[in-house]
Amino acid sequence: MSADAGDGSAAGGAPATSAGARSEPRCSDLARRRGDPLVGTAPPARRWLLVELESRWLPTAVDSLGLDPSAREDLTRAAARARARIMLIRRPGRPAAHEPASAPGARRRAWCVVDDPVLARGPVTTWGTWTTPGDLLEAGRLLQAQATSESAPVEPVRAGPGTSAGTPSLLLVCAHGRHDVCCATRGRPVAAELRRAWPEATWECSHTGGDRFAANLIVLPDGACYGGLDPDSAVQVVQRHVAGSPDTAYLRGRTGWSRPAQAALLAAHRAMPGSAWGAFAVKDVTSSGPQHMVYLSAGQATFAVPVTEQARDAERITCAATADGRVVVPVAGEVQLLP
Known part of the structure; x- marks a missing residue:
């Protein structure tokens, strides 16, 4: 599956291929100085295939797994059909060093398929283990089964049920230095701090998109995506999230949703502080060019949120970009309660 940035990037900036293409200042430093908006930049994936691999992370995740061409094609095709992202x-x-994944006697590593709670027709998270690349085909078959068994879209489409019992299931912090150095330098300290508080839930992960927003965090299966984190702020963000309410200062959006729907969700949470994650559902979106009207529901109430997508000036959006790129940002208007 292609590594969609999920950050509103338009043509003009080259993808990151190495961490050392430029010296300071880094893309995350520049983004913080500019005050780049986070809104509407959550990844587009609705499902996830997470594969444990300690070392040998190449710039593209699936290239690191050592799959033969046929198996690679089967796995990426299954992910694409399931609207899943491989990380x-x-x-x-x-x-610092580990044995190759396929070495004789190598320990079994984990894989996990995470379904969208809205789409799930079975378990939301399914864990398995692998030693050889061929073992990952079981995960591919599970993704394929999820894609073929998926019924018509559930209406209304909710943000997710929220983390139960005040404990996160999966905290994924991007630390993919081979994709962008900011992900490593900002992501690894955040992951280390989160692990102290939630050791079972916390993992470093490969590219999530939005390198300039490092450190980036995805909370699964909730689908909340946060950015611009440091070790202290990350702990506070997760504490607020597991308590039921997102921290809108760092919220990039909800994974799998369109940019306008993500912007409307963020606007609703800001207009109604204390609203629980998962309280709002998308009933409908009408669009005319860059103008959108997003209709949200919460209980018996219905809200309309106008959203305009605006192109920003060309900016440096990754450390390894050879040219500045343009991004499109969804800007939400006033949240209106409908009669």
Whole structure:
């Protein structure tokens, strides 16, 4: 599956291929100085295939798995049909060197398929193990089954049920230095701090999109995406999230939703502080060019949120970009309660 940036990027900026293409200042430093808006930049994936691999992360996640061409095609096709994203995961604070994944006697590593709670017709998270690349085909078959069994879209489409019992299931912090150095330098300290508080839930992960927003965090299966985090702010963000309410200062959006719907969701949470994650559902979106009207529901109430997509001036959006790129930002208007 292609590594969609999920950050509103338009043509003009080259994708990151190495961490050392430019020296300081880094893209995340520039984004913070500019005050780049986070809104509407959550990844587009609705499902996830997480594959544990400690070392050998190449710039593209699936290239790191050592699959033969046929198996690679089967796995990426299954992910595409399931609207899933393949990401590598590893525990923070890993040793510097590890045996190859397929070495004789290598320990079994984990894989996890995470379904969207709205789409799920079975378990939301399914764990398995792998030693050889061929073992990952089981995960591919599960993705394929999810895609073929998916019924018509559920209406209304909700943000997700929220993390139950005040404990996160999966905290994924991008630390993919081979994709962009900002992900490593900002992401690894955040992952280490989160692991102290939630050791079982916390993983480093490969590219999430939005390198300039490092450190980036995805909370699964809730689908909340946060950016611009540091170790202290990350702990506070997760504490607020598991308590039921998103921290809108760092919220990029809801994974799998369109940019206008993400902007409307953020506007609703800001207009109604204390609203629980998952309280709002998207009933409908009408569009005319860059103008959108997003209709949200919460209980018996219905809200209309106008959203305009605006192109920003060309900016440096990754550390390894060879040219500045343009991004499109959804700007929400006033949240209106409908009669």
